[in-house]
Amino acid sequence: MQFGRHISGQFNAELEAIRTHVLTMGGLVEQQLSYAMQALHKQDLELARQVIRGDHKVNAMEVSIDDACTRIIAKRQPTAKDLRLIIAIIKTITDLERIGDVATRMAHVAIESPASKERRFQVSLEPLCRQAIAMLHQVLDAFARMDVEAAAQVHKLDDRLDSEYEAVIRQLMTYMMEDTKNIPHILQVMWSARAIERVGDRCQNICEYIIYFVKGKDVRHLGDQSLDDVLNIDSDP
Amino acid sequence: MQFGRHISGQFNAELEAIRTHVLTMGGLVEQQLSYAMQALHKQDLELARQVIRGDHKVNAMEVSIDDACTRIIAKRQPTAKDLRLIIAIIKTITDLERIGDVATRMAHVAIESPASKERRFQVSLEPLCRQAIAMLHQVLDAFARMDVEAAAQVHKLDDRLDSEYEAVIRQLMTYMMEDTKNIPHILQVMWSARAIERVGDRCQNICEYIIYFVKGKDVRHLGDQSLDDVLNIDSDP
Numbered sequence: 001m002q003f004g005r006h007i008s009g010q011f012n013a014e015l016e017a018i019r020t021h022v023l024t025m026g027g028l029v030e031q032q033l034s035y036a037m038q039a040l041h042k043q044d045l046e047l048a049r050q051v052i053r054g055d056h057k058v059n060a061m062e063v064s065i066d067d068a069c070t071r072i073i074a075k076r077q078p079t080a081k082d083l084r085l086i087i088a089i090i091k092t093i094t095d096l097e098r099i100g101d102v103a104t105r106m107a108h109v110a111i112e113s114p115a116s117k118e119r120r121f122q123v124s125l126e127p128l129c130r131q132a133i134a135m136l137h138q139v140l141d142a143f144a145r146m147d148v149e150a151a152a153q154v155h156k157l158d159d160r161l162d163s164e165y166e167a168v169i170r171q172l173m174t175y176m177m178e179d180t181k182n183i184p185h186i187l188q189v190m191w192s193a194r195a196i197e198r199v200g201d202r203c204q205n206i207c208e209y210i211i212y213f214v215k216g217k218d219v220r221h222l223g224d225q226s227l228d229d230v231l232n233i234d235s236d237p
Numbered sequence: 238m239q240f241g242r243h244i245s246g247q248f249n250a251e252l253e254a255i256r257t258h259v260l261t262m263g264g265l266v267e268q269q270l271s272y273a274m275q276a277l278h279k280q281d282l283e284l285a286r287q288v289i290r291g292d293h294k295v296n297a298m299e300v301s302i303d304d305a306c307t308r309i310i311a312k313r314q315p316t317a318k319d320l321r322l323i324i325a326i327i328k329t330i331t332d333l334e335r336i337g338d339v340a341t342r343m344a345h346v347a348i349e350s351p352a353s354k355e356r357r358f359q360v361s362l363e364p365l366c367r368q369a370i371a372m373l374h375q376v377l378d379a380f381a382r383m384d385v386e387a388a389a390q391v392h393k394l395d396d397r398l399d400s401e402y403e404a405v406i407r408q409l410m411t412y413m414m415e416d417t418k419n420i421p422h423i424l425q426v427m428w429s430a431r432a433i434e435r436v437g438d439r440c441q442n443i444c445e446y447i448i449y450f451v452k453g454k455d456v457r458h459l460g461d462q463s464l465d466d467v468l469n470i471d472s473d474p
Contacts, residue, residue: 059458066455070324077314087307090327173420180414187410190424191431218303221296 011076015085018068022089022096025061026140029096030133032058032103033199037129039110040192051107058100062093080237084216088209092143095202099136102195109188124171125193128164132199135161139203139210148214151207152231156224161200168193248313252322255305259326259333262298263377266333267370269295269340270436274366276347277429288344295337299330317474321453325446329380332439336373339432346425361408362430365401369436372398376440376447385451388444389468393461398437405430 032051039048069086072078078086106129135157142150169190176186211219211227216236219227269288276285306323309315315323343366372394379387406427413423448456448464453473456464 056458063455063457066324070320073310074316074320079311083307083311087303087327090324091331094328094331169424173424176413176420177417180417183410183413187406187427194428194431218300220300221293 008076011072011078011082014072014076015082018065018072018089019085021061021065021068022092023140023144025058025065025093025096026136026143028054028061029058029100029103030136030140032100033106033129033133033136036103036106036110037126037133039107040113040129041126043110043113045111048107048110051103052111055100055104058097062097065093066090081213081216084213084236088213091209092206095205099199099202102199105195106192109192112188113185124168125189125196128161128168128193128196131157131161131164132196132203135200135203139206142210143206146210146214148211148231148235151210152227155204155207155227158200158204161197165193165197245313248309248315248319251309251313252319255302255309255326256322258298258302258305259329260377260381262295262302262330262333263373263380265291265298266295266337266340267373267377269337270343270366270370270373273340273343273347274363274370276344277350277366278363280347280350282348285344285347288340289348292337292341295334299334302330303327318450318453321450321473325450328446329443332442336436336439339436342432343429346429349425350422361405362426362433365398365405365430365433368394368398368401369433369440372437372440376443379447380443383447383451385448385468385472388447389464392441392444392464395437395441398434402430402434 032054035047035054036051038044039051069090073083073086076082135154138150138154138157141147142154172186172190172193176183205220208218208220211217211230214235215230215233217230217233219230222230269291272284272291273288275281276288306327310320310323313319372391375387375391375394378384379391409423409427409430413420442457445455445457448454448467451472452467452470454467454470456467459467
């Protein structure tokens with residue numbers, strides 16, 4: 001992929017290497033989230049421990065990509081679209097790292113949960129978690145192709161995740177009311193649900209960075225309608 | 238304050254202007270959090286609405302500072318400490334904006350809460366919220382002076398906030414068990430408590446950016462002990 005209009009092939013190769021690194025980090029985070037969901041669902045403690053052990057890899061990637069971005073700014077003094085790409089990457093990896101933390105938190109809930117009789121509370125998280133993982137997968141795909149249309153589509157998926165989240169919370173609330181001694185455990189499950197719902201918000205952030213990179217417009221804090229308007233303007237060089 | 242060793246007075250003035258802008262944004266976020274706490278505590282719906290209306294100012298400041306940072310990188314091509322300052326600012330304002338969102342969320346809870354009989358649930362948030370505001374105040378102070386020792390001190394305060402948070406959650410859980418029909422409302426209060434606890438984590442992030450700027454070391458994902466070790470090394474030019 002050709003970024004800005006600079007003529008240095010070496011610079012292009014460096015940018016491409018960072019971008020690949022971000023996609024690798026994204027793939028790892030997606031895997032962590034998927035394993036955490038399985039660990040919760042199947043009460044697989046070994047898989048949960050693997051997720052917890054894996055978090056340091058996500059953290060290390062964040063630090064390493066951040067460092068590469070700072071070095072490329074200092075060395076190559078990018079402007080316009082190249083600079084926007086680097087800024088977009090610096091912000092994207094913060095969100096990816098926090099999604100990684102969600103996976104770790106879910107893995108801890110899997111380990112701390114009491115035995116099998118409580119499993120029905122966790123099962124209710126599965127569709128929510130699948131939706132969040134699908135959203136992350138799609139936003140990484142949009143990032144790989146720097147596709148603003150795809151980014152805008154993913155941005156809108158968050159409403160569905162929010163509805164699913166509300167349904168999960170309502171369901172868990174009825175379990176709480178049925179038997180108050182389950183409250184502490186159900187609260188743990190609710191925190192996980194909340195964290196998964198926040199994955200959607202973080203995916204939306206990444207969509208906004210993709211649009212910022214391609215269009216040169218900061219679309220944070222705008223509604224979906226304004227976002228559609230931005231898509232109709234020409235890309236910024 | 239003298240940043241890097243560049244000789245352009247104009248550049249220094251531009252950096253100083255951005256830094257002042259960050260402090261203004263920080264002051265506004267602190268005020269929003271403080272007003273949101275009062276709105277919850279005193280059931281002051283007008284104040285709650287004022288907090289919600291004020292959020293767009295916080296958002297606008299984030300966008301504007303981000304834009305100023307990108308422009309200064311493109312125009313001045315900073316390296317070393319100047320560049321670290323700008324990267325630290327770009328990351329700091331993201332955390333400040335999210336703390337602003339916490340204030341807005343609390344204001345919504347104040348508005349949606351049923352009448353005065355439920356006030357005792359909200360009162361229990363006050364000490365937690367005061368601690369979070371104090372932590373934010375101190376980290377902004379450390380940022381103003383780019384004081385790593387102060388930043389490291391604030392970083393350690395988060396443990397106290399976490400303990401207070403755990404106590405609040407335990408207390409609210411007993412209210413839930415006492416009378417299950419209060420569960421939906423108490424959950425709202427719990428979400429606020431959780432959000433306030435996250436303010437501490439965001440303040441810790443800002444501490445880490447201050448240390449990164451002064452020392453040139455990325456201290457994220459290290460424990461407090463390693464953080465102390467970093468403080469003993471010389472500042473990076």
